[in-house]
Amino acid sequence: RLGGHQSRHPSFCRRVAMPSHPLRVAVVCSSNQNRSMEAHNILSKRGFEVRSFGTGSHVKLPGPAPDKPNVYDFKTTYEQMYNDLVRKDKELYTQNGILHMLDRNKRIKSKPERFQNCKEKFDLVITCEERVYDQVLEDLNSREQETLQPVHVINVDIQDNHEEATLGAFLICELCQCIQHTDDMENEIDELLQEFEEKSNRPFLHTVCFY
Numbered sequence: 001r002l003g004g005h006q007s008r009h010p011s012f013c014r015r016v017a018m019p020s021h022p023l024r025v026a027v028v029c030s031s032n033q034n035r036s037m038e039a040h041n042i043l044s045k046r047g048f049e050v051r052s053f054g055t056g057s058h059v060k061l062p063g064p065a066p067d068k069p070n071v072y073d074f075k076t077t078y079e080q081m082y083n084d085l086v087r088k089d090k091e092l093y094t095q096n097g098i099l100h101m102l103d104r105n106k107r108i109k110s111k112p113e114r115f116q117n118c119k120e121k122f123d124l125v126i127t128c129e130e131r132v133y134d135q136v137l138e139d140l141n142s143r144e145q146e147t148l149q150p151v152h153v154i155n156v157d158i159q160d161n162h163e164e165a166t167l168g169a170f171l172i173c174e175l176c177q178c179i180q181h182t183d184d185m186e187n188e189i190d191e192l193l194q195e196f197e198e199k200s201n202r203p204f205l206h207t208v209c210f211y
Helices: 011-015 035-045 078-095 098-108 130-142 162-180 185-200
Strands: 024-029 049-054 059-061 070-072 124-127 150-156 204-210
Touching (some): 024 035, 024 130, 078 098, 124 162, 130 150, 150 185, 162 185
Parallel strands (some): 024 124, 124 150
Antiparallel strands (some): 059 070
């Protein structure tokens, strides 16, 4: 599902100026560490009003073995995780890029956040894997509808490693730029997603929910 070639730096992202009213965007992965934070970083630099989230019950980071992850509560700050991993094995977590990632994260915000605990309204919620997409839809559909304001939930599968997170973040950025510049988002978004599927060779899922 993740085959195909994606340009590392889509030119659209870099050239187009933002309109005066940026989309309110949420980017969501499982632990709010890698994929959602890479996209958060790039989108914020492009002028979007963006927040990032995880949907898991806990934050999980790779440990010394696949069956021994480092597990943290969502209340744990990136700084505390960083210091904990330095204490446990600085060499290992420097080598695998986790310390570099946490250092990046703590420059963006203090700690990971769960989507299910956020009551802010967004125009666009982008998820990074289908399981997370299902959890976001379950949460949104369980909320009491108050304003009937639409929120577009879009999934694009991104593998949870550093290189794919970077490629995926540029793809998400380009998608947001294109959606931002549509004249009629509600009627044009499906055609736009079809174009992105063909260009990136990745499947996209799309559902409209209401607040």
